[in-house]
Amino acid sequence: MSQNDVRGMIGVDKIGTKILFLDPRTYATETVLDGFQKTVHELLIIPETGRAYVPIFGDGIHGRNPNPGHLLLVIDCLARKHVHTIDLSPLSAPHTLRRAKDGLIYITCENSAKVAVIDPATNRVIDTIDSGSTNGHRLAIPADGQRIYTDNEEDATVSVIDLPNRKLIGKIATPQPLAGIAVSEDGKTVIAVSDESPAVFVIDTAAGKVVRTVDLEGVEKPAQIARYSPDGRLLVVSNTNSNKLSIMDAGTFGNQSAIPVGSQPMDFAFRGDELFVGCQGDGTMHIVDVPGRRNKGHVKAGSGCESIGFF
Template identity: 45%
Template sequence: MLFLNPETFAVERELNAFPPRPHELLILPQQHKAYVPIFGDGIHGDNPHPGHKIAVIDLLQRQVQGFIDVSPLESPHTARLGHDGYVYQCCENSATILVIDPNSDTIINKIAVPSHNTHRLAILPSGRKLFTDNEEDASVTVVELSGGNGKVIDTIAMPGTISGIAASPISAFIVATDGEKPGLHVLDSNEHRLVKTLPLPGHKKSSQLVRFSEDGSLLVVIGDEEPVISLFDGELNPLGQIKVGNKPMDGCFSPDNQTLLIANEDDGTLSVIDIATLNVIATPAVGRGCEVLSYFAIP
């Protein structure tokens, strides 16, 4: 895990006391810490030695504070902070979503889901529903949330495999990337149905991750091992495509929405994109394997 200067992107500190391999990153601003799941040494759908821990990072001291052991559950991956203050964490191989109290780093509940291909999840702005991407199963599971409890209430059949999922912070829709061809699926989050699929004309392959800005005014769609991203506004109007580095994995918007960062895993660089001009203005080196990015504030 690297701590970067938010202006120069120089590496200021490196943490490497992790089992193999850390995937994903969740910032918990109230607790001034982060969760880094230890997924295992494989990849999605092929993880022969799954992990069973979540690293807890002290963001003020910039050090590993400890680990949450999720055994016997395996392959923790994407986590999201709910409006109830709890963390909802996928455990892929175990077809389970954990509910964690970030104040005590304790597991308070387990929600069984019908798929062992649940890799990522998204929570509605209301906090009342959670949606999972069941990638190879070509489905999205809908979970109703209430005070740390959850129950599966629906399954949305998709036209094919999917790769990424995100909930709009400002509108009643969910987006998911088509896992087989360039396309962005749009789902109605109230009626639990596929509404339309938007083309991604600058892409030759399927895409992977989708990320909204915190205020919901921007959306980035990241190519799956293809050096291109697409940018949309919050109403899904296309703004343009931008060439980035090799194997882009994830991205994040700056707090002021002036800059978009893309992590290029194979190049070991960041693409620093000026949103006003849609130009890459810098490609600082951060080391091969960079994957998930997030800003955090120092009190």
């Protein structure tokens, strides 16, 4: 997405329990939506409809969430309004959500060991899929829409779900517990982020196993979220514990750069040659020049944005 294609910018302020609309040129906060249950967590934007989806995870954190949420907020980005709430009950602790090739939304519900299937045309849950783990936290779906991969954190496994048939078909063991997951556009490679060491595990999906461990250079502690760039050439990993963002070549996992950002960087969004990083620990959003591999600066963004997106 280039700057000219952008109509607006949205941030999910997890710490402040708010949803922010920012000016995509100056990054000033223009509109604040408030009054949500704890806590807003993660983000999916469907640009062509102008809708964003934000789960209410609960008032805890992964693995310690005594009062899990069960709601999914629907936001009209153009009107800057909360327009609908999807009740996921009896499923609870909704977290990562992605849209697949079939146009449906798939979302992990951690405490229920399920992936919910949502039709955005009706805003209804139309099915559920067993994820094979009570701690299935994040998911990734390749472009062909044939598989869902979930990272099963403490289980040290990745679940493999046949998406068209909505069926768990297996698990892939990883050397350590996990914190994040990403899948390449062609679906041939899954990246599983270690929750114990500053490394990622490379999974060959055809072989169904880990084929390589890649150490994150210049990073002292375990990382969190992984994403491929829109063109598939780069792999980016945020390190909440080390306050850095790792960028590397996706094909070789070489040419690594560990770029200092704000406190507790979480999710990030691409726009042209820039990356926008939500840092929940200090309420800043950092802008990274990707070709130059440098931090261009930062702005204030709520009390602590976890997710950033453009529409």
